[in-house]
Amino acid sequence: MERRLREIARELLARPGTLCFLGWEALPNGRGTRPVEIRGADRADLLVWNRTCHANLAAYLPRFRGSQGSVGIAVKGCDARALSELVRARQIERERLFVVGVPCAGLAGPDGASLALRCHGCRYPEGFVYDATLGPMVAPDLPPRPVEDPNIDAMTPDERRRWFEEELGRCIRCDACRKACYGCFCPECVFEASRPRWISRRDTVAEKLFYHAVRAYHLAGRCVGCDECGRACPAGVRLDVLNRALARHVEELFAFAGAGVIEGAVPPLLAFTPDDPEPYPGGEP
């Protein structure tokens, strides 16, 4: 598959009007991969594909807004969902992209052998048209999440609150999750605004909860479960728990297939119907 990926990239980069190809390259120490932006056809041999290609390259697409030229990009299933949602949100034009689908059977976990937590419950987009694929783009049948993964549904509300206060309390407010997330592309983020200033720099659990609650809300219906937020977090905070829980609730509440699964489908927070259910306390409309 790697050879084919390089061939496709080489061919694309040789065409006039191609700006670059986004893929993964091996780390200098050989243990893992990282994103790479290839500009010359002669450097296409840097491209690799293996179980350590965690990076969601779609996160790099919004920065091509306003420039010219086509961009090639390699995407796994989760990345393709992100890309699809970015196109729907008009952050990048589909016509500018040459999307190469890479059929991923699951990424390596932290020990290199097991399955990454993010891969449980893998969903690919349905019916997405790739410009090229390295194989059939079908979601692999992967085992469900382990039960000991914090089972917040089984907790009482009080236990849940304590769990999140403790987990999110370990956040060091470095903003890496926000920068790594494909869905956080606002030119001025709510947390960067100074008039009004929404968030304080104070090192309190309250501010951390506020930060992560707002971010989760902004991503409701847009989170694709790629866990780049969790990978970027230097403190190892389990950010996936809140974002994935909310994604699941939104999908159930509005019979929504999931962010980027059905091309062009509008995420629930951007739409409404006159027959939406009533929020708590419910009762007569």
Next chain:
Amino acid sequence: MTARYLDGARLAEACAVLGRNLDVFAPVLGRPGDAPRLERLPAAGTVTIAPRKPLLPLKSLFLPDCEVILTFRRRGNETVVTERPPVERDRVVLGALPCDVAALALVDRVMLQDPPDPSWRERRARTAIIALACTGEDEGCCCASVGVDPLRPKGADALLSPAGDGWLIEGATDKGERIVDALDGVLRKPTAVEIEAARVLISSSRKDSPLAGCERAWADAWDTAPWQDLAARCLGCGVCAALCPTCHCFEIQDERRGNDGVRLRAWDTCAAKQYARMASGENPRSRLETRLRQRFLHKLSYSAERYGSIACVGCGRCAAHCPGSTGIEEVARLLARAEADHG
């Protein structure tokens, strides 16, 4: 300055003894698999004196993530301003790593310039640092390449050298010797075996990093180095700055509620888009590659020019946590290669 010995089993006791008169900070391990954190004792978790870098470096105890520097209150036509004392009690840090200790001296170069930063100066004056002779944590460690002696670090008030199930402990300054004296009841004479074990410690810190011999102005790096390539992979996330032992940029924010308010000093990073943005809206470093250029030339070139050495202690945190797996060592290598190519 004869060395004494602290049994590992008596560490908790030692912390308690020191805690009578001082605020004691030590690396605390919470969940398995997490990095330790420097916390004020007592803290949830196990105190772990080991060659493992704490998540937030020692610098964070002297320049905290966010601190209240003064409070203000309006009374009629007057505003009463009250400065907050940075520390209530004298402090001691146990088990500080040599890279982190060396970094404090690098930040001193800026913070203790005239006029000195009052908060930093007070914290430095009122904190004793007991360093741990470090045998090296991982392949990211290259403090030995940038003038740090991981086994006998400068700048510490006392030194713990691992031997057997505990550590030799020696004072290096008056402040340090007073601490060792205070611990007298918990310490004992080391055995000959323990003295020898401490003497033959070996650090795995690399000496061959491209950071070695970096102490000069990289005159042409502004133009020649591949900033665009670095920016292509960089997310601008700022984790490197959040964890860096020598980063010290901050911003000031006022928070007001009615007639009361506080002035906060909080960490900032030149990697952030808004960092150089001015009130007019003008932003001289709105592009990521210009911010990366600023960050690395500051650490490698401008610091060397101004102070005679680079502002990096080779701890390796940036490379270890960068989502794009890029650290300052690689940047130094790229600068050198670019210079060679263009020279």
Next chain:
Amino acid sequence: MTAPFEPRILVFACNWCSYAGADMAGVSRFQMPPNCRVVRVMCSARVKPEQILAALTRGIDAVVVLGCHPGDCHYTEGNYHTRRRALVLDALLATLGVEKERFQVRWISAAEGAKFAAAIREVIEAVRDLGPNPLGRSHGTQAS
């Protein structure tokens, strides 16, 4: 002897329906309890989720958003957005373990003074039973 807990409740009321309804309640001799701070907004959809989350994470005991009945919004569809947002916020707050009584959306028309009064009383009592918002403990206190 500490004073009994009196909840602090933030109420957003839309100008056209629910604020008028609140006014009607006042005219009908309803005494607004001191627990509530009412903020008039032009439409319930103007209330940003950030405002609601800021209030709750920093210790306000409950937030109530009042708007026109769906279908009657002065701006045609504002309250439909409010309803969607409220559904998502309900899910978010439930995930975080915040009691559902602490965030409520109610539809109150300009003529429903009695309903306004009843809703306010109900929220205050429900939240008084719950006790102070546990999330407010760390607001304003420095971590180290």
